Amino acid sequence: MTVPMVLPGTSALALHIETPLCPSLPLSTLLGVPVYLKLEALQPSGSFKNRGIGALARELVDGGARCLVSSSGGNAGLAVAYAGRRLGVQVHVVLPTTTPAMMHDRLRAEGAVVSRHGADWNAADVLARSLAQAAGAAYLPPFDHPTLWRGHATMMHEAVRQGPKPGMVVLSVGGGGLLCGVIEGLRAIGWGDVPVLAVETEGAASLHAALTAGTLVSLPRIDTVAVTLGARQVAAQALALSQAHAVHSHVVTDAAAIQACARFLDDHRLLVEPACGAALAPLYARAPVLRDVASVLVIVCGGSGVTGALLQEWLRAHA
Numbered sequence: 001m002t003v004p005m006v007l008p009g010t011s012a013l014a015l016h017i018e019t020p021l022c023p024s025l026p027l028s029t030l031l032g033v034p035v036y037l038k039l040e041a042l043q044p045s046g047s048f049k050n051r052g053i054g055a056l057a058r059e060l061v062d063g064g065a066r067c068l069v070s071s072s073g074g075n076a077g078l079a080v081a082y083a084g085r086r087l088g089v090q091v092h093v094v095l096p097t098t099t100p101a102m103m104h105d106r107l108r109a110e111g112a113v114v115s116r117h118g119a120d121w122n123a124a125d126v127l128a129r130s131l132a133q134a135a136g137a138a139y140l141p142p143f144d145h146p147t148l149w150r151g152h153a154t155m156m157h158e159a160v161r162q163g164p165k166p167g168m169v170v171l172s173v174g175g176g177g178l179l180c181g182v183i184e185g186l187r188a189i190g191w192g193d194v195p196v197l198a199v200e201t202e203g204a205a206s207l208h209a210a211l212t213a214g215t216l217v218s219l220p221r222i223d224t225v226a227v228t229l230g231a232r233q234v235a236a237q238a239l240a241l242s243q244a245h246a247v248h249s250h251v252v253t254d255a256a257a258i259q260a261c262a263r264f265l266d267d268h269r270l271l272v273e274p275a276c277g278a279a280l281a282p283l284y285a286r287a288p289v290l291r292d293v294a295s296v297l298v299i300v301c302g303g304s305g306v307t308g309a310l311l312q313e314w315l316r317a318h319a
């Protein structure tokens with residue numbers, strides 16, 4: 001077994017960093033109003049997941065857990081591995097066989113034990129849950145848990161200190177954990193009247209389907225390059241908050257998400273996943289929903305499932 005590398009004196013340290021709120025000159029010029037970027041791509045594991053997963057991992061370890069189990073081959077798994085290493089507990093991640101080797105290597109580098117099982121996430125998840133139960137270990141869900149939302153909400157507690165109240169917050173939606181956390185945070189800081197633009201790609205629009213139907217919907221399949229947004233059904237809390245808060249659902253194509261990644265790379269020298277490009281796409285497209293909005297705060301959620309070569313490949317495939 002890999003021995004997690006524990007940094008000295010870690011227990012008192014936060015499991016995420018405070019991220020900059022950065023004005024974007026290119027996007028502000030394009031839209032004609034101030035655009036601010038909350039740079040979650042700078043978190044230690046590459047996405048905002050460090051916030052909620054860090055909070056949940058700490059809660060579980062404080063409650064006696066000595067081993068954390070995750071089934072995400074993506075950013076949630078990386079965040080669990082990071083939290084486990086910092087807290088000095090073992091992490092086991094079960095990946096479907098389809099997860100690229102790159103993620104396998106990144107998880108190993110964080111000290112996680114990695115095993116492969118099943119052709120898709122659901123199969124890996126079934127094994128992860130039963131492994132956790134058999135070993136007396138703690139299972140961490142990727143988006144549907146109140147502690148995750150409380151952890152994600154910290155980004156808004158920072159934003160209120162860092163900049164002005166925005167006219168709209170723009171973010172992407174997978175299972176809706178980020179959405180729940182941001183709305184919880186907006187309410188907590190007295191910005192409960194700020195509308196949220198909730199963006200999904202066409203092949204993963206589970207929130208859009210639920211809002212249209214007025215009830216939770218399980219999509220028959222996921223078909224998008226933004227794999228991180230591929231939850232077939234959103235958390236019940238994400239639908240409930242979307243109905244209670246001023247949430248505008250917005251759907252973009254894979255091509256628009258990928259092209260937004262490329263433009264954002266040129267504009268800000270930051271490489272993000274298509275899951276994050278989805279949130280940037282309506283800004284680059286100057287979507288009508290942003291007209292008459294006085295200023296915009298974009299959650300640049302990041303993501304580690306991208307390389308320069310992959311982005312080039314996606315751009316060619318969606319030209």
Ligand SMILES: *Cc1c(COP(=O)(O)O)cnc(C)c1O
Pocket residue numbers: 047048049075076142143172173174175176177178179228229231273275276301302303304
């Ligand atoms: C997890 C993730 C999302 C979606 O978050 P949910 O809480 O599942 O809605 C979006 N972008 C990135 C980069 C992510 O890691």
